[in-house]
Amino acid sequence: MKKKLGERRKIFKKWRKEHERLWGAIILIIAGIIAGIIIFLFLCPGPVIVVEPQKLGVSISPGNSTMKTILIEAIGIGDREVTLGANGPIARWIKFSENNEKFKNNITVEVDKTQYVNVNLSIPANTTPGDYRAAIEITHNYGKAEIPVLVKIEGNEKKRKLPANLLFIAPTAAFGNKVLLILSNIVHN
Numbered sequence: 076m077k078k079k080l081g082e083r084r085k086i087f088k089k090w091r092k093e094h095e096r097l098w099g100a101i102i103l104i105i106a107g108i109i110a111g112i113i114i115f116l117f118l119c120p121g122p123v124i125v126v127e128p129q130k131l132g133v134s135i136s137p138g139n140s141t142m143k144t145i146l147i148e149a150i151g152i153g154d155r156e157v158t159l160g161a162n163g164p165i166a167r168w169i170k171f172s173e174n175n176e177k178f179k180n181n182i183t184v185e186v187d188k189t190q191y192v193n194v195n196l197s198i199p200a201n202t203t204p205g206d207y208r209a210a211i212e213i214t215h216n217y218g219k220a221e222i223p224v225l226v227k228i229e230g231n232e233k234k235r236k237l238p239a240n241l242l243f244i245a246p247t248a249a250f251g252n253k254v255l256l257i258l259s260n261i262v263h264n
Contacts, residue, residue, distance in 0.1 A: 123150045124157065124184070126213055126220045131194065134227040138200035142193050145222065147213060149184040155215045157184050159192065163209030165226060170195045184215075196226065204230030 091098060125148040135141055149155040159180045161169040172193045173182060184190045194211065211222040 124148070124155065124213060124215055124218070124220055125150060126222060128222065130223045130225070131211070132225045132227075133196060134229060135196070135198055136229045137198050137202040137204075140195065140197040142195050145192050145194055145211070147182075147184050147190045147192060148188070149186045149190075149215075151186060155184045155186070157182055157190075158212075158214045160212045160214075161209055161224075162212060163207075163224075165207045165209045165224075168196055168198060168226070169209060169211065169224070170197070198226070198228060202228050204228045 127146045131143055131145075133141055133143070147157060149157075159171050159182070160166075171180060172195060173191070182190060182192065205228055207226045207228065209224040209226070211224060213220045213222070
């Protein structure tokens with residue numbers, strides 16, 4: 076048995092000497108692959124979070140509420156723990172829910188899957204008409220994404236009613252000046 080083992084070693088040494096260049100190339104290729112993997116793991120960016128839409132805009136009256144949906148997708152390696160929040164003067168108007176269940180601003184987004192989150196916007200009844208801005212922040216271990224929010228609060232503008240008797244006045248040659256006089260008084264008063 077020892078004799079056979081010795082003969083095999085001799086054959087292997089002889090083959091190795093004859094193919095020394097091949098062995099060197101194989102070792103270099105293996106070393107290059109290992110170095111490439113190490114460089115890829117250390118230099119490649121971490122998982123990416125994709126968020127849609129890029130901005131939210133809402134036109135709404137005081138005392139009302141609305142719901143918009145945003146999608147969050149994790150691209151990369153592994154699931155991501157994501158924190159949602161709102162900042163700005165109207166942050167307290169913004170709440171988040173998933174599948175119509177409120178949550179405490181933390182969700183897990185599975186890798187390569189899309190997560191839908193509802194943004195519930197409730198406007199207090201005593202809100203003054205105008206434009207209000209906020210931002211929805213989506214943060215995770217590797218960074219942060221922001222969705223700007225613009226809320227246009229519509230005013231309770233009362234439209235001026237025309238008197239009923241004006242509906243029957245027709246501008247004719249005989250009444251033309253009087254009609255213009257009556258209409259100009261309505262516009263200026």
